Amino acid sequence: MKYNTFIGVDVSKLTIDAHLHLINLSKTFSNNEKGFASLLIWVKKYGKVPELTKLIICFEHTGMYSIKLAMYLNETNIAFAMLPALQIKQSIGIRRGKNDQIDAQRIAEYAWLHRETLQATVLPAKGILRLQSLLTLRNRLVCDRGGFEATWKEQNKALDDKEYKGMFQIYKSLVKNLTIQIKKLENQIKAVIESDEKIKVNYQLLTSIKCVGPILAANMIACTHNFTRFTNWRKFACYVGTAPFEHQSGTSIKGKTRVSSLSNRQVKKLIHLVAICACAYNPELKVYYKRRVSEGKNKMSTINIIRNKLIARMFAVVNRGSAYVDLMKYAA
Incomplete structure (x- = not known):
């Protein structure tokens, strides 16, 4: 579909800054459903867009801060494109100065310049989104556990066991608790996979390959949106x-x-x-x-x-x- 109205949005923790391309108009809204509704009203009023079918809203993929906006636009059937920040940064050339409204303007300019090839983002199913969140948390806990284990091992070599017994017990407790939490997350990941038949089938196919285990299979499904994101x-x-x-x-x-x-x-x-x-x-x-x-x-x-x-x-x-x-x- 060809779009004729391009909105650039810079997403922050509490606010979003929107810019209407060609009209050169910007405004700040709150980063919640009330702010998103106000954004669409503002676009209809000043963007002279009676119908929102040829409108596309572009913003950087900022993880948890942008997913609320993406889910709202998806539910209201408004086309949007979540773009990698590096992709926009490398495309705009040498620029000086930076603030949220300028960033929103640059995103809108990027969208307009690439209007012939710009593709609307399709959000994955809710099961995939949940799987991504669980795997992200698991990866963080595994990294934390590895850090504690490495420090514990090195200090155990250099320090006296009796004198630092209390500290070593804390390390042991931290590693044990993290292991328990990681196991709980893995059970939740397994439950998400079991709850969706399409995900479950692909998971079983992936784990049929020798050396491909549950974690890589789950990450592949989450990363590829259950093998619908990449054509080959x-x-x-x-x-x-x-x-x-x-x-x-x-x-x-x-x-x-x-x-x-x-x-x-x-x-x-x-x-x-x-x-x-x-x-x-x-x-x-x-x-x-x-x-x-x-x-x-x-x-x-x-x-x-x-x-x-x-x-x-x-x-x-x-x-x-x-x-x-x-x-x-x-x-x-």
């Missing part, structure tokens, strides 16, 4: 940061092909850990890894190939609708 595995590999890109210019610059640092680092880390596990416990990939390394190939590039093989297999089993078949055990 190559696009996901680009998003997650495992796709290699050329680095050359003219005849003088011919760098090595390498992956980009712009990626979803959490999912990339999980895929990397699974790839390391596959090199040791997946018979087929273990043979492949050893053969390439024996031929003098770079170890990290080989692991990256295995990461992409795993991504391709995860997309394949979901698209095919059948569990992974290990052909190696049938080989003569």
